[in-house]
Amino acid sequence: MSEHAHKTPFIRKYIFSTDHKVIGIQFLMMSLFFMIIGGLLAMMVRWQLGFPEKAMPLGTLFPDKLMPEGHMGPEFYNAVFTMHASIMIFLVIIPILAGAFGNFLVPLMIGARDMAYPKLNMLSFWVAVPGGLLMASSFFTDTGAAATGWTAYPPLSAVADYTGVTAGQSMWIGAVLIVGTASIMGAVNYITTIINMRAPGMHLFRMPLTIWALFITAILQLLATPVLASVMGMLLFDRTLGTHFFAPVGGGQVLMFQHMFWFYSHPAVYIMILPAMGFVSDILATFSRKPIFGYKAMAFSIMGIAGLGFIVWGHHMFQSGMNPLLGTTFMASTMVIAVPSAIKTFNWLGTIWRGSIRFTPAMLNALAFVSTFIVGGLSGIFMASTPVDMFIHDTYFIVAHIHYVLFGGSLFGVFAAINYWYPKMFGRMMNEAVNTVHFILTFIFFNLTFFPMHMLGMAGHMRRIADPTAYDFLKPLQPLNEFITINALILGAVQVLFAGNFIISLFAGKKAERNPWHANSLEWVAPSPPPHGNFETIPTVYHGPYEFSVPGVVEDYLPQDRPAPGGAPSHTPSLSTARA
Amino acid sequence: MHWLPEGVSTYSANIDSMFTIILWVTGIAFVLTETLLFAFSWMYRRREGVRATYTHGNGRLEVIWTVVPAVLLLFLAFASSNVWSKIKVHIPTTRETIVVTASQFNWEVRYAGADGKLDSEDDLVLNNDMRLPVGEPVRIRLRSKDVIHSFFVPVFRLKQDAVPGMTIDVWVQPTKAGVYEIACAELCGFGHTSMRGQLTVLEPDAYDAWIKESETNVAAGNPPA
Numbered sequence: 001m002s003e004h005a006h007k008t009p010f011i012r013k014y015i016f017s018t019d020h021k022v023i024g025i026q027f028l029m030m031s032l033f034f035m036i037i038g039g040l041l042a043m044m045v046r047w048q049l050g051f052p053e054k055a056m057p058l059g060t061l062f063p064d065k066l067m068p069e070g071h072m073g074p075e076f077y078n079a080v081f082t083m084h085a086s087i088m089i090f091l092v093i094i095p096i097l098a099g100a101f102g103n104f105l106v107p108l109m110i111g112a113r114d115m116a117y118p119k120l121n122m123l124s125f126w127v128a129v130p131g132g133l134l135m136a137s138s139f140f141t142d143t144g145a146a147a148t149g150w151t152a153y154p155p156l157s158a159v160a161d162y163t164g165v166t167a168g169q170s171m172w173i174g175a176v177l178i179v180g181t182a183s184i185m186g187a188v189n190y191i192t193t194i195i196n197m198r199a200p201g202m203h204l205f206r207m208p209l210t211i212w213a214l215f216i217t218a219i220l221q222l223l224a225t226p227v228l229a230s231v232m233g234m235l236l237f238d239r240t241l242g243t244h245f246f247a248p249v250g251g252g253q254v255l256m257f258q259h260m261f262w263f264y265s266h267p268a269v270y271i272m273i274l275p276a277m278g279f280v281s282d283i284l285a286t287f288s289r290k291p292i293f294g295y296k297a298m299a300f301s302i303m304g305i306a307g308l309g310f311i312v313w314g315h316h317m318f319q320s321g322m323n324p325l326l327g328t329t330f331m332a333s334t335m336v337i338a339v340p341s342a343i344k345t346f347n348w349l350g351t352i353w354r355g356s357i358r359f360t361p362a363m364l365n366a367l368a369f370v371s372t373f374i375v376g377g378l379s380g381i382f383m384a385s386t387p388v389d390m391f392i393h394d395t396y397f398i399v400a401h402i403h404y405v406l407f408g409g410s411l412f413g414v415f416a417a418i419n420y421w422y423p424k425m426f427g428r429m430m431n432e433a434v435n436t437v438h439f440i441l442t443f444i445f446f447n448l449t450f451f452p453m454h455m456l457g458m459a460g461h462m463r464r465i466a467d468p469t470a471y472d473f474l475k476p477l478q479p480l481n482e483f484i485t486i487n488a489l490i491l492g493a494v495q496v497l498f499a500g501n502f503i504i505s506l507f508a509g510k511k512a513e514r515n516p517w518h519a520n521s522l523e524w525v526a527p528s529p530p531p532h533g534n535f536e537t538i539p540t541v542y543h544g545p546y547e548f549s550v551p552g553v554v555e556d557y558l559p560q561d562r563p564a565p566g567g568a569p570s571h572t573p574s575l576s577t578a579r580a
Numbered sequence: 581m582h583w584l585p586e587g588v589s590t591y592s593a594n595i596d597s598m599f600t601i602i603l604w605v606t607g608i609a610f611v612l613t614e615t616l617l618f619a620f621s622w623m624y625r626r627r628e629g630v631r632a633t634y635t636h637g638n639g640r641l642e643v644i645w646t647v648v649p650a651v652l653l654l655f656l657a658f659a660s661s662n663v664w665s666k667i668k669v670h671i672p673t674t675r676e677t678i679v680v681t682a683s684q685f686n687w688e689v690r691y692a693g694a695d696g697k698l699d700s701e702d703d704l705v706l707n708n709d710m711r712l713p714v715g716e717p718v719r720i721r722l723r724s725k726d727v728i729h730s731f732f733v734p735v736f737r738l739k740q741d742a743v744p745g746m747t748i749d750v751w752v753q754p755t756k757a758g759v760y761e762i763a764c765a766e767l768c769g770f771g772h773t774s775m776r777g778q779l780t781v782l783e784p785d786a787y788d789a790w791i792k793e794s795e796t797n798v799a800a801g802n803p804p805a
Contacts, residue, residue: 248745460734
């Protein structure tokens, strides 16, 4: 600890801190807190779908208005799934990837002492918190929380009479605007920091893929989020000021909302997965003791996904009434965006090929990421096809797809990242045995929960309906719905293992060394946990971050700040020299 | 594909075969990549004295696994666009246009009636009840009075949003008589789940008879048959 850190009063050190590590951990705690709420909401959704006739356990604890005798009414059901998705997207996945890990890792991995704008960074967190609270507190208003899905399509969301929800929907819009502002502040900071504050020798193509992913993600956030802000602003005006941006009676365009919303939200899908791809790339290389396969192809495919991500939004609107010819062009761009994802998958396979794999919980979760991302990526091709989408659009096939990408992908990526960087964040190790059990159970019950949803979707099961048994053609599927619900409840319960391990290890975990995984990137050069200012002296970078098992080097790793001993290759990856 | 519901429109088989083609392509990719993932994880687990191979990649492999998926995906896009164009871009000439107006939480189904003109006194108007003849293409004109709804007939594989302020035409040619369900596929409010309609596909004779009887009823000031 430096002299400076000792003198900092508690409130400046842990609450209104400008230290990127503290802010990162604050974002982590906030996201994990909201993950619990979002997860419980998911359990409620599943109960209703599995057992629409039965009163929910503990359902009587809710006010009678919401759940008469423990039965969920359709109004409340709509609010529950809307808030499940909104919380998971805006308050869990985006802040945990960009806010928590982005903040914690960017300066450490590029060899900087802090972010370019530490105060803006602090502001970003303290703007996000009230946004989250605003969203969550909307449950307690008279007419309840927003109930129009996380997509909030007008006119349903624009006119209070259509849902009966008054303040809740407006608070939801306000919350999205606020957390969006927070994420723009973060993005500006990451971009500036990565461009300007890299340690000597840290060329762009020596940056870990985690940093590449966070960098490109920040650019996406910076360019896309203002569009979300404008569309939410217009929606709020329609609701409160009597404007008609999306109201046909006043000459407005209903579909314009969807175009603007998805112009943000499709890139946002990549905001929610690219950082996890970066983490997984680093973790796979570290625990395979092998350089990442095709480093430059990996970096360029991140850019490719981000670039193409801006011209595929229309695939959410194939059946919306948008000109069907436009659908054809969006289908073509959507098919093409699967290519960089395929490149990444093959390179991950190439990375573990002929490695020396250590199955730590971080590695297991990273492998699970690849495995489930394959499913989520491939199922996306079905809905990219316009005619097939006509059938499966707005069915459980889509629900299966999004959960394979966001839970199977992003969340396994997050589990991997927490396992991997926990020692650096808190200076202690998590219990590996508990996290291995947590991983195995999560992986099994994740697949048992979400894979059958593809079958529901194939059978035509619509999403966002409160009672599948209302339709004759869905009645035969009810046993499958019950099966999914039971597995989902177990999946939820299993998370207690991880939460418990997370909390107990903070106090009782084994003390972590500087570099417990024998990894190469710069965060492992700093002490665990790193003090204010991160490094004793700013490291100099001599090569890329994936120099594992270098011939001529005794150890099987070579940190970025350690020059290769005489004779051994000092490698900065490039495509032209990329030969096996 | 026994999970897919029965298909009873002329284009349902096209959609199902497109689905099957994609299932094969993605299924093979799935088996290949997952097998490699598990096989590599097993084969290259850490063993004493065995060091990982030092390699940064392979340019030729990068080209192969960029080009092969790209070609396959563009093929799928091309094949899909033909089916799509047949279903949603080009609408065949039809004898009849039926107007479906969605509102919270009801499907109003309107037939032109005896004068052959829509929006006139003698229109046949049904709620949550639609009749169609086998073997004839029909144009369905979708409107909405309030919020976005989505007209979804799983057995036809047909889905189209009904959007306030827009008039959207789709078409279908049923192939088999029977009683089916119409669902709303776009969240439209608390009654979304119950926005269910019944679709009866009739043999041409039975359909004509129903139209005739309904026209007589409406002329006499009664609801359609």
